[in-house]
Amino acid sequence: MRKIxxxxxxxxxxxxxxxxxxxxxxxxxxxSAKRFVFKSADGKTDSAxxxxxxxxxxxxxxxxKADPSINPKLTRAASIAExxxxxxxxxxxxxxxxQALLASGAVSSYPKTVNAKDAAKELVGTYGxxxxxxxxxxxxxxxxxxVYNNKKGAGHVEIRTKSGFASDFRSKVxxxxxxxxxxxxx
Numbered sequence: 001m002r003k004i005x006x007x008x009x010x011x012x013x014x015x016x017x018x019x020x021x022x023x024x025x026x027x028x029x030x031x032s033a034k035r036f037v038f039k040s041a042d043g044k045t046d047s048a049x050x051x052x053x054x055x056x057x058x059x060x061x062x063x064x065k066a067d068p069s070i071n072p073k074l075t076r077a078a079s080i081a082e083x084x085x086x087x088x089x090x091x092x093x094x095x096x097x098x099q100a101l102l103a104s105g106a107v108s109s110y111p112k113t114v115n116a117k118d119a120a121k122e123l124v125g126t127y128g129x130x131x132x133x134x135x136x137x138x139x140x141x142x143x144x145x146x147v148y149n150n151k152k153g154a155g156h157v158e159i160r161t162k163s164g165f166a167s168d169f170r171s172k173v174x175x176x177x178x179x180x181x182x183x184x185x186x
Contacts (some may be wrong), residue, residue, distance in 0.1 A: 010098070018067040064162050065142035070184050074143030074159075077104035081159045081166040093167035097145065097157045100166075106143075106185070116175055118156025120147040120180050137165070137174035144184040148177035155180075 035047040066075055080098035090096075094116035101107045106127075113122045123129035123145060132138055140160040149158040156175045158167040158180075165171050 012141075063139075064140070064142045064160055066143070066162075069182075069186055070141050070143055071106060071186060072147075073104045073106040074101075074184060076143075077101050077106045078143045078159045078161045079167065080104055082161045082163075082170055085166040085170040086159045086168060090171055093169075094154070094157045096166075097159055097166040100147075100159060104156045115154040116157040117147065117149045117180065119145070119155075119157045120183060123183050127185070132184055133179045134182050135179065137179065141184065144182050146174065146182050148175045149180050149182040150177045155157045 033051055034050050034052070036050055037047045040046045077100045080103050081097060084096060084100065094111075094113070097116075097119070098111045100108075105175065107123075108127070111122050111126070112117070113148045115121060120131070124131065129145070132140070132144060134144075137146055137160070140146060142160055142162050145163070146158050146160060148158075150156070156167070156177050158165040158171075158175060161170070163172070165174050
């Protein structure tokens with residue numbers, strides 16, 4: 001009969017105990033509190049919550065609605081702006097918005113102002129736009145023009161689309177700059 005050497009069984013016992021001690025040294029799970037307890041790099045005991053289910057990011061703002069009182073040419077301008085917009089800014093927001101407004105027929109001639117923050121005065125004075133009583137960009141109707149200011153620079157202009165905002169680029173969120181106003185025409 002062949003004899004089995006005790007050496008492999010010693011290796012197995014040593015390997016298993018090494019794994020158990022390594023696991024215990026790095027951390028342990030406490031089932032009752034749903035927390036993982038571990039020692040940090042500086043030797044302090046710490047814990048973290050165990051995430052057991054995935055919670056996707058909820059939609060905070062609903063899709064924009066078309067207001068029937070707003071000129072349908074502005075809705076067309078929003079579509080044109082979204083089609084022509086890029087993924088990232090080219091720092092030509094007012095240029096792209098002007099082109100979309102002109103292409104849709106919402107304005108009769110190409111606006112002359114250079115800075116985006118001056119768009120509000122020209123849209124109201126020359127093209128018959130009115131400032132809406134809305135202050136929340138997410139509540140702006142589709143096709144409305146949002147004008148922003150910043151202390152240093154030309155400002156920013158974008159058009160509200162059904163799924164977000166568009167100028168020279170498209171975005172799901174409005175600009176973080178201070179809002180001058182939301183403008184539209186009937």
